[in-house]
Amino acid sequence: MKPIIGITTSIEEDKAVKIFGTYVTAIEQSGGIPLLIPYLKDRENLERIVDVCHGFLFTGGKDIDPSYYGEEKKDTCVITQPLRDEVELRLFESVYQSNKPILAICRGIQLVNIALGGTLYQDIPTDYQTNIRHRQEEHKDQPSHPILVEKGTPLYAMQKKDVMTGNSFHHQAIKSLGKGLAVMARAEDGIIESVFSTERRYLRAYQWHPERLYGYDDNKLLFDDFIKACK
Numbered sequence: 001m002k003p004i005i006g007i008t009t010s011i012e013e014d015k016a017v018k019i020f021g022t023y024v025t026a027i028e029q030s031g032g033i034p035l036l037i038p039y040l041k042d043r044e045n046l047e048r049i050v051d052v053c054h055g056f057l058f059t060g061g062k063d064i065d066p067s068y069y070g071e072e073k074k075d076t077c078v079i080t081q082p083l084r085d086e087v088e089l090r091l092f093e094s095v096y097q098s099n100k101p102i103l104a105i106c107r108g109i110q111l112v113n114i115a116l117g118g119t120l121y122q123d124i125p126t127d128y129q130t131n132i133r134h135r136q137e138e139h140k141d142q143p144s145h146p147i148l149v150e151k152g153t154p155l156y157a158m159q160k161k162d163v164m165t166g167n168s169f170h171h172q173a174i175k176s177l178g179k180g181l182a183v184m185a186r187a188e189d190g191i192i193e194s195v196f197s198t199e200r201r202y203l204r205a206y207q208w209h210p211e212r213l214y215g216y217d218d219n220k221l222l223f224d225d226f227i228k229a230c231k
């Protein structure tokens with residue numbers, strides 16, 4: 001039976017629900033049934049979605065309000081979406097408790113880290129010394145900076161290589177790690193590009209967008225591996 005995968009969406013100021021179709025396609029291509037999760041006010045409704053789905057994809061998007069990790073919002077922090085923050089953090093809490101598989105991408109890795117008590121660099125160009133452009137000028141479907149995979153991690157077991165090519169369109173990144181998270185990969189400047197949970201069945205998070213890089217390395221494997229874990 002194909003697993004149903006709950007996908008978080010961007011909840012805009014005007015209440016519009018948006019998502020890049022690339023996430024939906026990637027889930028379907030790897031054998032899952034995508035189900036978009038809108039803004040739900042009622043906690044019990046969200047709980048029912050957690051019951052129904054077999055796995056969850058936390059997607060990319062705008063910055064998360066720094067008050068969730070105890071910091072004042074700096075001017076460099078871009079737009080925040082209070083409704084989305086509220087839904088996703090509540091959803092994460094419930095999914096994490098359920099021990100169902102989690103895949104998190106871009107904003108997703110940041111959300112997972114914050115939900116588990118970690119912090120972020122609010123703006124890499126001003127808060128971190130680096131020569132790497134984490135907000136690439138190349139097209140989103142093109143790779144830009146290398147991803148250094150750490151040996152002995154699930155990502156290494158999957159890819160069997162030390163270096164992958166990643167795309168990069170983030171201006172924030174993990175500063176201190178959340179509870180139970182371990183690093184799987186970094187950029188050459190030390191910025192964390194991937195983590196996994198040592199305390200849960202399956203929680204893998206990537207700062208780059210594998211769903212847009214199927215022609216490079218085996219990025220599709222990251223989705224195949226997730227769907228396999230959801231069965």
Ligand SMILES: [Mn+2]
Nearest residue numbers: 134167168187
């Ligand atoms: Mn990057």
